[in-house]
């Protein structure tokens with residue numbers, strides 16, 4: 414009997430087209446940031462239909478090779494080689510500890526505002542990325558139209574039109590929150606401070622991701638609290654097994670967590686993991702303080718949902734601000750304190766009485782006029798491109814064996830250098846060359862991360878930045894020599 418071997422069916426035309434374009438991208442013929450031919454032109458070039466090209470471009474978008482930019486076309490997405498190793502997860506901490514990094518943090522903060530230094534340390538985007546002129550005009554017109562706002566005390570929990578805009582934006586992100594549940598604060602810093610004070614007393618223990626944003630460590634120290642550092646994956650965030658263990662063995666009073674683009678790792682918890690985290694919080698009856706300040710800075714189409722989206726019983730306090738997206742200098746933030754709303758309102762009163770209405774109104778007018786989405790799109794694109802350029806430069810210039818995070822949002826990178834590099838020493842040497850960095854020890858209470866550093870990629874790329882990364886690489890290699 415003659416056996417016939419069935420030929421595998423050839424892939425659909427759009428997949429063939431997608432594969433051939435993917436090859437061009439991988440070979441570097443089409444480079445990151447390049448606009449590829451329009452759908453119509455590609456259809457003509459390849460002699461296929463417009464819908465075939467559209468399908469092929471969608472496949473490449475889903476594979477992460479292309480991004481569609483409204484009214485502009487399709488662009489090749491920045492990508493890094495897959496073989497770059499990522500930072501390793503830290504070991505769990507056995508018992509809570511008080512924070513004692515203050516001197517180094519104070520020194521670091523002093524350098525962060527030194528205009529003579531190139532700021533690769535503090536997580537501050539360059540001022541040129543914000544619509545300062547437009548905001549200045551709005552601020553001027555609010556002040557001219559209502560000078561009484563200057564002559565009156567701003568005793569308030571919130572300026573309502575602003576709270577409505579904030580609630581509306583969360584609704585777009587999949588979280589239904591009432592504008593009456595929010596307290597406007599002086600930056601996210603005040604929001605976090607109020608949240609911690611609402612649920613703790615001195616000596617209590619807070620669980621948090623490690624490495625941790627050092628600002629929260631400072632606040633924790635000022636409130637005389639202890640921390641329990643929970644291992645965190647640089648891609649998917651908190652290790653839930655370690656967290657469960659920590660909850661089971663310790664009297665944890667609250668969890669501080671950044672599910673979307675954690676600072677400094679850039680990790681983003683998948684939705685299923687956020688849901689599991691929420692269930693775990695319910696099981697042990699623990700409140701969460703969610704810092705969502707980078708949530709709007711996602712590189713994919715969809716904004717990640719905050720943990721608050723799963724909150725059924727008001728245990729998640731959602732904190733954020735416009736500090737990374739719009740106007741760090743106006744210091745406008747917010748907190749949705751859930752079941753601690755009354756307590757947080759009282760604390761807000763004792764902390765700062767209210768947030769200047771003139772500033773809240775300026776931002777509300779900006780949001781209402783509709784320029785914010787457009788601005789967010791352009792700032793996200795800028796951060797993504799800058800992160801890519803910084804990552805490539807770090808890989809070119811840092812010692813072999815350097816591990817690097819690959820965030821899909823935000824604008825900071827976390828680098829783990831070979832074990833013998835001391836980034837505190839690197840910080841001191843770099844300052845002599847007028848470069849400020851954030852050494853790893855700032856991000857833990859346990860003297861971890863001696864060989865790590867966080868890099869602020871919020872500065873537009875250019876020769877001085879490239880030179881600074883080169884210098885950092887040389888200084889690190891010198892330590893190894």
Ligand SMILES: Cc1ncc(COP(=O)(O)O)c(C=O)c1O
Pocket residue numbers: 536599600601602603626628671676704706733734735736737741744745746
């Ligand atoms: C994770 C995180 N939370 C909060 C803040 C403070 O935000 P704000 O400037 O709005 O007070 C920062 C600032 O760097 C931050 O990185």
